[in-house]
Amino acid sequence: MKKYFFTLLLLFFSWRAWAIPFPDQVYCYGKDSNAHTFVSPPAGINMLKYAKANPLFVVTYHNFPDEAKVAFSYALKIWESLIASPVPIRVDATWYDGPAGVLGSAVPAEYRCASKGNPEGFPDLYCYYAIALAEKMAGKDLNSPLAADIIVNMNKNINWYLGTDGNCPAGCYDFVTVVLHEICHALAINGSIKVENGKGTWGAKGFSDKILPLVWDKYVINGSHQHLIDTLLFPVPSLSLYDQIVSGNIFFDSPIAIRYNGNTPVRLYAPATYDPGGSLFHLDENTFPAGNINSLMTPFLSMAEAIHHPGPVVLGIMAQIGWVHTYITPDSFKDIEDIHQDIAVSVTIESDSGHYPAKRLVYSYDNFSSSHVLVMGEAGHKDTAVIPAPHQIADVKFFFSVIDSFGRIYHLPVDSSLSPFVIHCGPDEVKPVIAHDSLTLIYEDVASLQFNAVVTDNIAVDSVWLEYYINTVRKPDVLFTLSTGSQYTANVVFATGDIKAGDSIRYRIRAVDKSSNKNVAWLPASGYFVIRVEKRPPVVVTYKNNFDSASNDFILNGFYIGTFPGFPGGALHSPHPYQSTGKPMVYREYTAELKNTIKILPQGSFMAFDEIVLV
Ligand SMILES: [Ca+2]
Ligand SMILES: [Ca+2]
């Protein structure tokens, strides 16, 4: 098969390098009877007439009738009055042709666990969080900013009550209630403990080979206060874990939720016959019957039963697993050469739990053989603690410790003295770090060439220089200028005749730090980058290539032109198989850029190709 490119080609391919486990569906079932109960929404919700400029939820609807959209967004408004996140939660909602008895379902679109160094600030390094919760704690998008965080399916074959007043008549199911319920599954109430092939199991694989639980699983206990994910008690997979799952004696061990449940453990739904859509990820139906303030997250909903508030127990569960979070954000800090200089460390602490709780900086001069505590002020958002100068060469190590209003202790770094922050006090021998995408090709008619680099140092960068040759002639070094942050740029200006096709430009980047040693780094560490000078290809109105033979028409980054075993002819290939970066949310980007400039005609221009194959 022939492959043609006409008139214009600029390809960008990127592949997600990290697969994440996709959760099972959690369903909400309809009961065949009428309850005639109504749990009121949060106070004041019906008086909110304004639309926020930056709503918490951003919904993409598929096949939804307008009336259902109104009720759906009302349910989200209820959630928005109860939880907070600095990151929008994107909801993908489908009005679908579902089976009898199932009202709807929802799942987090993805899960996240902490990546190296825990830049997300997760309170637990060893579990998965639903993406909306993970992003709330990280304070930023972790998936692609436009990707769904929650996927909801609402069954169109149900006799819905689409009003928002909770006045659900006999024979109908209250739509707002079911949306509230489903969204809660995707925000929080969803775990990995399940039955497979008759045995109990749990866990999902992260980007290491370690099996991790979902955060929900960590709190699931039996009546003897044994954790179901304790593999010493209940191996994976095992019949003993299966017996627990169907024991009817399972609880959510959350101090906060228990406080809101009259100091009683929160009983979960764990029927004797395993229910893959319901077991363990609902509150117990009989403990929280229709009309109970905490009945939203039970597995069954009656007709004429409206629940427009998740209730204090569910909100307590959500607070426990991270929807009430404390953010510890230190300013960046540097190593210090003067051992007699006190060390000022600034930190901003914000807590969803309300007032600004006790905060401390714990530091050590001797790798935590001994340590000292600085109590930081309670008022205001930013505080500065001053660690006394060590007066000797030392690695000063420290971490922050904060107690929120529920009495929970947060550390940053999370594992405190095991991997604390470090400030080296003493002579600096650390070289600057240079990052730079090398240039490989220019055309002989260019008047100037810009070089970009990101340069950092553990103390400070003094200066960054470009050293370059045209062919064998060394040219005067060019000083980079700092643009923003750590971004440096340098411009080389060419006079007419300075460069011509066939020439080559060799260059390297030199960075010097501000230490007393004036440490120097080069990139590349040895040798030089080489830029070829070529004649500018002509402007064309038509271009085509079947890639059956090698071609110098493209600037290739990652791609190559050739014939791969199993293909009938030549093609433009990425590496086979696709290469992973081995890191979550870090992509590879391959480009193939046609050197010719294409002149787009006023009419009739087009680009066509025979096929793009993704295997
Ligand atoms: Ca997101
Ligand atoms: Ca119920």
Ligand SMILES: [Ca+2]
């Ligand atoms: Ca340095």
